[in-house]
Amino acid sequence: MNCPYPYGAPAASDLDSLFNPRSIAIVGASANPTKMGHQYLRQLLHFGFEGKLYPVNRSGGAILGVPVCRSFQDIPGPVDYVISAIPADQLPQLIRDSETKGVKLLQLYTAHLGETEQGKGLEAEIIGMARRAGIRILGPNCMGIYYPERKITFRMGWPREAGDVGLISQSAGHTAEAVYRAARRGLRFSKVISFGNAADINEVELLRYLADDADTRIIAAYVEGLKAPRLFHRALETAAKKKPVVIMKGGRTDAGKRATLSHTGSLTGGDVLWHSMVRQCGAVAVSSIEDLVDITLAIHSFPQPGGVNVGCIGAGGGVSVSIADECESRGLAVPPLPGSIVNEIRKLLGKDSSLVKNPVDTSVIYPAGWTETEVKRIFQFMGEHPDFHLFLVDGGEWPLDSPETLHRFHESMAVFREVARGMAKPVAIVVRPGDATEEWRWKATLEAEQRCIEDGLTVYPSIQRAANALTRLVGYYQDKVAEG
């Protein structure tokens, strides 16, 4: 049998309606700010969830100004969605209570179920009960849903604006890391679903859901185990035909596999097989959250590149060498500047073009008397030239040495931004965080980065990561073309 549900198939249900609750009950709500039973309520209030909110706790009273129901039965209205932050042994009663209230979706922050030896029996029991009651389960051992359009979140610090990246993840920590990092780089999310042990709603169902979700243009995923490899394969293939899918699997190694077993009770397969399976499906396999963000960002932001040739700009000789090395060692090409560009430079700018190479080193050409306008023209010549398909621009950090020289950094970045804005090819801009311990330095790089993002540009924090993202971007489209 190839059923993706470990406890038998659920009745067909529409995840979209489950993720659009009119009311949410938080069972195990707490006045203690360090408890998730407090944080869920706080986060929903903070985002301004527009439906009804019902904290439930025997103590009664109010938490964060919201009246607390002493029991589930005391909830005055209907409840669509329940967040459970109570101990596992209280779940059977919660499911019975939920059934009488017509609950559609029960999200279990509650853990110590299928991921532990002792909890496996109880997990099977509660899933069976939920099936019979017509209730779908998210989790157990998961954080739930971040759905900015519906003002649902499980982190305070995430963006309120919605976007078009869909993310599903078996790990809440990885979800948090990915959303923070992606958000800083300008990505916004349609739906983010942390689904933990996947005892009911799982990777196959969620992949199908996001594949058909009109708000989702690209899918990022972190999975640990596959409930039904063949169905997953088919779901991934179908999804990847509709939109890009970037996917990371935990448990690549023996120790990693042992760790997935105690994290979400997942059994994972071999790493090499996994990578070829993902690629065969037309999706992109990655090995870290850093890569998940970097490569999702590249595929989300960039047009299809016409080839592997990278035009590079940086400030500094060593940096130019590193840019060239990082690109070519990964399979991209950093060709010499074509003669036609050299001629154009000579003709139009009337200057000796021998200092201008690929990578363009602005630390050589500015001191030789070239102006910003001329540097812009060189960059534009390269952008228009058919021999260049991708661009890697390094913002450098030399002028970040003192507040007095800082303006040179911003001026140089402004030149890069202006040209990159008008470019129809992928341009990866490197803004190195500079490892600042001084506040002005931290602020300067953050500001430079955020200006790029406001201009719709795409930033990477290091030359290596930019080169890696461009390489994977090219690979993604090469595979697509090869596949036909």
Next chain:
Amino acid sequence: MNCPYPYGAPAASDLDSLFNPRSIAIVGASANPTKMGHQYLRQLLHFGFEGKLYPVNRSGGAILGVPVCRSFQDIPGPVDYVISAIPADQLPQLIRDSETKGVKLLQLYTAHLGETEQGKGLEAEIIGMARRAGIRILGPNCMGIYYPERKITFRMGWPREAGDVGLISQSAGHTAEAVYRAARRGLRFSKVISFGNAADINEVELLRYLADDADTRIIAAYVEGLKAPRLFHRALETAAKKKPVVIMKGGRTDAGKRATLSHTGSLTGGDVLWHSMVRQCGAVAVSSIEDLVDITLAIHSFPQPGGVNVGCIGAGGGVSVSIADECESRGLAVPPLPGSIVNEIRKLLGKDSSLVKNPVDTSVIYPAGWTETEVKRIFQFMGEHPDFHLFLVDGGEWPLDSPETLHRFHESMAVFREVARGMAKPVAIVVRPGDATEEWRWKATLEAEQRCIEDGLTVYPSIQRAANALTRLVGYYQDKVAEG
């Protein structure tokens, strides 16, 4: 011939005395703060260089309160060290002037020499002149010396305190990047020498110098080309016998080689040969500045590990999986917790130890009622157990979501710090910078990192980089043992 000097061997001279000038002249000093001829003076004043400072410029007057000499001949006293920020064609005259003043070392910020077709002849000419005049040349096309003990620097933002890391680099940009990043992580420098085109003082001489330098305990290096491969090989081998040497070479790829040619005029060799040569010498080859810093830090800070087994601690299931995957995929081992530790935990703490595994996931054991004291004991048991040789501790970022939950992050870090301080084995602590756009978040991670460093601990910014550094640390000592 195997002479490392492209223009013939210089008279033997003692670099140490060259790098200890009693007076420095800055020729081409400028009132314009964006010019290096201004910045050199400013930086030396800022650091409080204790010798005489003579800015030289035809305009006269004063720069930053220091009287300017209108010509080199006008300098009232003897000059040991000259920094040149004047155009290349004025160098022959400067060398003639320097000879009459008894200058020992001329550092050429001046570029457009051997790294360009047109400048090669002039470079040969000035080196020949300098040889005859008994003057040593650093550069051309280089930034010079950062020697905190002598209060000499070419960057404002670098630490004033001296340390025991020696760094030589053909790239000023890479030097700046390396020093900033290493300084943030607690490393301090004995001598840093940016030597550009290496037309006179070069990698062989500098390597020999740092190998014998009593203030230098570990050598980090960035080179682009080798003047005399056999002599370099011998110098590297000799140096690596005396102290650890971590070395990066630019120009690993065709495009990288072209870029080294226009950066420092260096011809570089094949990447694979290079790596095996470096390893054969007992040194460590790296491919990026990030790695140069990470691995220098590991070898500098950690004792020799007794094996490849890593004890891991993190907060979160996905994170535990990633730690295990990142370690084992690189060749380290993350073994299950030995039975003896499990027993000890049960015996001493009187608790069910089934939740405690390797990696230890504090997000599972704290909510199950384990106390901080108990987590400390688990970590200590592991530290004392002969089956564990290295440790990777992830500080996590889950509580960094809001200022209200932040204290949990610091509390958790305090536990890790306390145990790590008492550990006689390598402990890599990961403090993830959190990609913060909010100031409080940036400050929180910086503070956590700096507290570790004040405690003498070693931090890495990501799990991948920590796992990589531990792997290279093990490899370094394995090679040493194999070599006998």
